[in-house]
Amino acid sequence: MESNAPELGAKPRTKNINSHSGRNQGDGASHRVVRKLPPRAANDRRNIYITSKTDFKAQQKRCKELLNSGVKEIFLHCMGYSITRGLNLALRLIKNSEGALGYTINTSTIQLVDELHPLCDEDDITFRQRNNSALHIRIFSNNLFNIDVPQLPAPPALPKVSQREPPKPQQPKQQHQHPQKANFKKQKAKAAKKQKAKAAKKQKAEAAKKQKAEAKKQKNT
Structure with missing residues (x-):
């Protein structure tokens, strides 16, 4: 195996002339076989x-x-x-x-193709297929x-969290009174004060009359 002798299974080196004789449609013409190179993967x-x-x-x-x-x-x-x-x-x-x-x-x-070249110029080149x-x-x-380590699939993207400020607490709304209603209440309060003042004057006047009447009675007696 270490020498330059042919390895086991190699084609024996004999004086084999690469020729093929055959008949082409009965005319007795001989052909020369040309073996094409087999197809290669890459x-x-x-x-x-x-x-x-x-x-x-x-x-x-x-x-x-x-x-x-x-x-x-x-x-x-x-x-x-x-x-x-x-x-x-x-x-x-x-x-x-x-x-x-x-x-x-x-x-x-593998499918191989051989070309059959005729020895005379009258015939055409033919092809022969063999496996x-x-x-x-x-x-x-x-x-x-x-060893190629397979890459793991990427984890699903997490939903984005919006960085918004927290909502501020809502302050209670102040009830704004209508200006007409406020004026009406003021007028009503003033009228009530006037009535109280009038009532107080009447009471004083009546009390003064009673005192005068009592004083007259005492004089007459």
């Missing part, structure tokens, strides 16, 4: 695509550098002959981490400091 540095042509040690070094730089997780994508190569790389990383890394695996089926199994390995850090 092109950022966390997604690593493993093939049988890339160097195993170089990919392992790249994964270590990413994880040591603070990246919380990386994704290894492999398909076909490269699936075993991707598994070996993931197990090597996890074993060397001494429990600091974990992994999850997902499988999928291939793929493996997606997620390697993540088990460090507790890398």
Whole structure:
């Protein structure tokens, strides 16, 4: 595994000429197969695509550098002959981490497109679709400091208390008398005084008459 020999599961290196011969509608023409690159989920540095042509040690070094730089997780994508190569790389990383890394695996089926180029100019280029199994390995850090703590929802806002001054105690209203009523009462009081004065004069006059009458009687006797 440490040497530059091909990893287990890698596509065997044979002198295989990338050609495909077939018949196109019975005319006996042969074709040259051009395999298109499979679709990729993302092109950022966390997604690593493993093939049988890339160097195993170089990919392992790249994964270590990413994880040591603070990246919380990386994704290894492999398909076909490269699936075993991707598994070996993931197990090597996890074993060397001494429990600091974990992994999850997902499988999928990828649809590939091949171009069939005719060897003669008379025929047109045709396309061929085929499916291939793929493996997606997620390697993540088990460090507790890398755990994302979900943020709690913000508490509801309390109703605003209006800073108003307390109501002042209401003073009893003074009863204002109407000026006409007040004048009427004054006049009435004056009239009452006059009547009392007249009555007092009458009483004095009557008392004086009685005294005079008694005095006359005494003289006559």
